[in-house]
Amino acid sequence: MFARVSEADFSQQALYDELCLNNQASQSGAVVTFTGRVRDYNAEGAIDGIELEYYPGMTESALQQLLAQATTRFGLTNAGIVHRVGRLPNQAQIVWVGTCAAHRQDAFSAASYIMDMLKQSVPIWKKEWAGDTSTWVAAKGTDNEAAMRWLTDDKDD
Amino acid sequence: MMKVKLFAQIREVTGTESLEMAVPDDATIEGVRQALMAKGPQWQQALSANVLCACNQTLCDGTMVVSEQDEVAFFPPVTGG
Numbered sequence: 001m002f003a004r005v006s007e008a009d010f011s012q013q014a015l016y017d018e019l020c021l022n023n024q025a026s027q028s029g030a031v032v033t034f035t036g037r038v039r040d041y042n043a044e045g046a047i048d049g050i051e052l053e054y055y056p057g058m059t060e061s062a063l064q065q066l067l068a069q070a071t072t073r074f075g076l077t078n079a080g081i082v083h084r085v086g087r088l089p090n091q092a093q094i095v096w097v098g099t100c101a102a103h104r105q106d107a108f109s110a111a112s113y114i115m116d117m118l119k120q121s122v123p124i125w126k127k128e129w130a131g132d133t134s135t136w137v138a139a140k141g142t143d144n145e146a147a148m149r150w151l152t153d154d155k156d157d
Numbered sequence: 158m159m160k161v162k163l164f165a166q167i168r169e170v171t172g173t174e175s176l177e178m179a180v181p182d183d184a185t186i187e188g189v190r191q192a193l194m195a196k197g198p199q200w201q202q203a204l205s206a207n208v209l210c211a212c213n214q215t216l217c218d219g220t221m222v223v224s225e226q227d228e229v230a231f232f233p234p235v236t237g238g
Binding site for chain 1: 162164165166168207211214215216230232233234235236237238
């Protein structure tokens with residue numbers, strides 16, 4: 001498992017190769033990867049990129065913890081997260097999640113779970129730039145609902 | 158002295174990234190938040206909204222008892238991903 005916070009861009013191929021290294025297809029027949037990118041607009045109009053702030057130390061451990069939870073919940077054979085911070089232009093890659101499982105359903109569900117829970121529990125904050133003005137992004141109700149669905153499932157288990 | 162860290166809007170509005178403060182023996186996170194809010198209108202504004210808190214880099218609620226050895230942080234709801 002690997003969880004990283006980085007200012008530098010990443011290569012999806014390199015991360016996929018790292019995820020699959022020493023992870024035979026006999027155990028990990030399914031690999032799902034997700035990449036999030038910077039949209040060039042928000043509800044008000046065009047934007048000129050974003051800036052991401054984080055809590056050094058806590059952010060990395062929250063990402064590690066999230067991978068451990070997903071591994072237990074979905075029986076993953078490996079998983080990784082890379083989240084970028086700092087100033088990012090439109091179209092740039094922001095986040096990458098990779099999950100390995102014996103079968104595809106667990107790998108898909110785990111990737112979805114990691115993204116939903118990341119948006120709820122990992123200390124990272126996003127600011128949008130438009131020209132010289134910047135606005136902090138408000139937490140979305142729909143993100144909260146997405147995370148709550150998994151937590152409600154826990155109670156039903 | 159207890160270390161306090163502030164992030165995102167809270168850091169910007171207060172103009173403060175981190176500070177050290179003395180706390181009484183039975184201090185709670187909520188008590189720390191109230192003490193910070195008494196520092197002025199910016200502090201009041203920044204910390205009266207929906208604020209999350211962490212103690213030693215783990216999310217917690219306001220009832221958590223803290224001591225001078227702890228690192229406490231206040232921040233807005235997270236928006237990564």
